Amino acid sequence: MADQTSGKADQPSPIVPEDIGFRAQLAMMLRAFKASPLRNTILWLAAGALTVIVATSLGQIILNRWNRPFYDAIERRDLDAFFHQLLVFVAIAGGLLTLGVIQTWLNQMMKLKLREGLTRDLITEWMRPRRAFRLANAGAIGINPDQRMQEDAGHLTDLTTGLGFGLVQSSILLASFVGVLWSLSSGFVFHVGGHSFAIPGYMVWAAILYAGSASMISWLVGRPLIALNSDRYSREADLRFSMMRVNEHVDAISLAGGEADEKRRLETDLTSVLGAVRRIFTVQIYLEWVTDGYGWITLVAPILVASPVYFAGDISFGGLMMAVGAFNQVHSSLRWFINNIGAIADWRATLLRIAAFRRALVEADVLHDTEKRIEFVQNDDNRLTFDGLEVASTAGCTKFAEPRVEIAAGERVLVTGDPGAGKTLFFRALARLWPWGGGHVGTPAGETITFVPRTPYFPPGTLRAVLSYPQGEAGFVDAELKDALSKVGLERLEGSLDRDARWERELSEEEQRMLAFGRLSLHKPRWVIIDEALDTLDRVALKKVLSIFEDDLPDATVVNIGRAQRKGDFFSRELHLVKDKDGHCLKRVDFTPAAPKRRAPRKGVRRILARRTG
Numbered sequence: 001m002a003d004q005t006s007g008k009a010d011q012p013s014p015i016v017p018e019d020i021g022f023r024a025q026l027a028m029m030l031r032a033f034k035a036s037p038l039r040n041t042i043l044w045l046a047a048g049a050l051t052v053i054v055a056t057s058l059g060q061i062i063l064n065r066w067n068r069p070f071y072d073a074i075e076r077r078d079l080d081a082f083f084h085q086l087l088v089f090v091a092i093a094g095g096l097l098t099l100g101v102i103q104t105w106l107n108q109m110m111k112l113k114l115r116e117g118l119t120r121d122l123i124t125e126w127m128r129p130r131r132a133f134r135l136a137n138a139g140a141i142g143i144n145p146d147q148r149m150q151e152d153a154g155h156l157t158d159l160t161t162g163l164g165f166g167l168v169q170s171s172i173l174l175a176s177f178v179g180v181l182w183s184l185s186s187g188f189v190f191h192v193g194g195h196s197f198a199i200p201g202y203m204v205w206a207a208i209l210y211a212g213s214a215s216m217i218s219w220l221v222g223r224p225l226i227a228l229n230s231d232r233y234s235r236e237a238d239l240r241f242s243m244m245r246v247n248e249h250v251d252a253i254s255l256a257g258g259e260a261d262e263k264r265r266l267e268t269d270l271t272s273v274l275g276a277v278r279r280i281f282t283v284q285i286y287l288e289w290v291t292d293g294y295g296w297i298t299l300v301a302p303i304l305v306a307s308p309v310y311f312a313g314d315i316s317f318g319g320l321m322m323a324v325g326a327f328n329q330v331h332s333s334l335r336w337f338i339n340n341i342g343a344i345a346d347w348r349a350t351l352l353r354i355a356a357f358r359r360a361l362v363e364a365d366v367l368h369d370t371e372k373r374i375e376f377v378q379n380d381d382n383r384l385t386f387d388g389l390e391v392a393s394t395a396g397c398t399k400f401a402e403p404r405v406e407i408a409a410g411e412r413v414l415v416t417g418d419p420g421a422g423k424t425l426f427f428r429a430l431a432r433l434w435p436w437g438g439g440h441v442g443t444p445a446g447e448t449i450t451f452v453p454r455t456p457y458f459p460p461g462t463l464r465a466v467l468s469y470p471q472g473e474a475g476f477v478d479a480e481l482k483d484a485l486s487k488v489g490l491e492r493l494e495g496s497l498d499r500d501a502r503w504e505r506e507l508s509e510e511e512q513r514m515l516a517f518g519r520l521s522l523h524k525p526r527w528v529i530i531d532e533a534l535d536t537l538d539r540v541a542l543k544k545v546l547s548i549f550e551d552d553l554p555d556a557t558v559v560n561i562g563r564a565q566r567k568g569d570f571f572s573r574e575l576h577l578v579k580d581k582d583g584h585c586l587k588r589v590d591f592t593p594a595a596p597k598r599r600a601p602r603k604g605v606r607r608i609l610a611r612r613t614g
Contacts, residue, residue: 022348025355032358038117045113049106049165052099057172059096064177064325066092072318107165114157118354122149125361133433135361148357152233156354159347166336174333177326178204203323206305207330214294215337222287225280225345230352232276239269287341302327373435378445382409384527384557388439391422391429396581397437398422398429405575407557409444409526412549412570415561417577423561426577427451427531450525454532456516458504464497467519476522484521487552488514488544510541517545521552528553532562546570 033039066088073081126132126145135145182204246253246262253262302324337344372392379385384407391398398421407413417423428434430441431451443449458466467484468475482494490511504512513533520528528549534542549558549570560571 025351028355028358029351032121033117036117036121038113038120042110042113042117045106045110049103049110050168052103052106053165053169053172056096056099056103056169057176059092059099060173060329061176063089063092063096064322064329067322067325068318070318071321075317103165107161110165111157111161114161115154118153118157119149122153122354122358122361125358130433131361133428145357148353152350152353152357156347156350159343159350163340163343163347166340170333170336173329177329177333203302203305203327204330207327210301211330214290218287218290218337218341221290222283222341222345224283225287225342226348228276228280228283229346229349232273232280233349233353235269235273235276239266239273242266242269284342291339291341372438374429374437375440376432377440377442379442380445382444382447383407383442384444384559385442386439387442389429389441390438390580391425391434392437393422393425396579398426398577398579399439401576401578407559407573409557410555412558412572413560414571414574415559415577416563416574418579421577421579423577424454424531427453427529427561430529444527447527448525449527449529450520450523452516452520452528452530452533454536455509456512456533458512458515460500460502462498462500463493463503466503466515467497467522469519471523480522484518485515487521487548488518489541490514490518510537513537514541514544517548521548524553525556526553527557528559530558530560530562532560534560535562 033042036042066085069081070085070089073085126135126149132145242265246266253259305327306323374389374391386400386405388403389399389405398417415423415426417426425434429437430449459469464476464481467481478497481497482491485491485493503515507515513536516533534545537545549556558571561577
């Protein structure tokens, strides 16, 4: 940017929305879902999935009932009944297999549509006018939006679909098999010391107690994963950003011989990531002891629970196996939380990142909401006017030396200022990217102002698309495109109009600026505001650019913000910007909400978190 000496001072205060509550996160994401055009499609998919899950649960009940005649046939050594039950099993298994395939298809379609809806929503919010710029200047939350919208959004939708389907299926199976298990264990009679007694729903209570204890211990052990996963994703993002930064500036790094220094920085970020992953692995090992331990006990737990009744002769072998199957279904449904504690922690951490990012997108519009803003009005007399304009920053305010300035149509005006005066900040304010300050800016009614930054932007694609941007490739014929290239000395590119390339890499910095001015000769704007792009051109290139304004844009108003004019009489007026450090300063704000009160972590968790922050 132009004002390197004041770049940091002119940055707005950071948005730090990471501590918003879980309910607030869910409420915001639900509002986004309700407004999504894919809402009905997702709801229909969910309804279909629910229907399949219910049908699968009924099939599981039928399969459980099949256990009794099958194992009774084995106990009686009845070969005919044995083969008959095998045929019944094939029919039941075939139906369940078909339902499983349909459920998998619905699961994948749900993931696809949820990701499409979430990513489109984030892109829409990000690409609202001037919002991406404000987010990029709002602190760490805006450093790598690409990862939030691509990787985090995809991960969140995958976890949401998988956990959601699993929870619904487990809940329906639980509701179905609790009744089955209750009826099976209602006749269980225990004989102790010559006394007989029955416990209504004995195996149901045993399954609840068994799974409940496992869930509680798993939650206590696995709860730190929420914070640890969130920390890991942040550190992964930092490493990715560092690698992207090195790749983007590889030429300058190589020329300066800075590979060793960059290697040290990358290794520091990598060490941070590995440390975060190591802390997650430590908790996962603790969790593995719990989940696998209960898993092994589960192999014999239902038989142990029902064995007193079986050995007392009050239930057949088939009845025992039916009760064991029902117990396993109830227990499997109850232990859904145990099996998914890691995924739930991961989902919670990812939701935190997405919700925090989406909130930052919205709050970027209200950044410094209590501060005064520059007012823009329209002038009917085709003039650009400035009345008491002040562009506020944390380092002071930028303004004209004169309180009122008028620029008439067709004028060529040079706006200068001392280093640190805030010339680029002033350019951003005119483009409505930086709204904070005071005074009025009057723009010509019905006119579109074209802004030319110091570093031009070229979209990926063909050279034709680059020259036509942002009107679309169909806006100009080949002859016009080639003429524009010729005027800025880039005739060598006339045969490359339909070649895809990263043109910011293929062209030198001066050629990029010349291509941007060649684009002006095509679009022929009537009002042009330039941010120091002319100052970097050599004499020959500058002459070509000025000839474009003289020949192709003779009536255009040109405002160049940059250094004082070296030679020539192209600019008829010169205005001066000054920095008033005692003027209207932008106050720092804090978007961090009050952190919710939390219970003090247990001793073991404190050790884990201490290692995390160490």
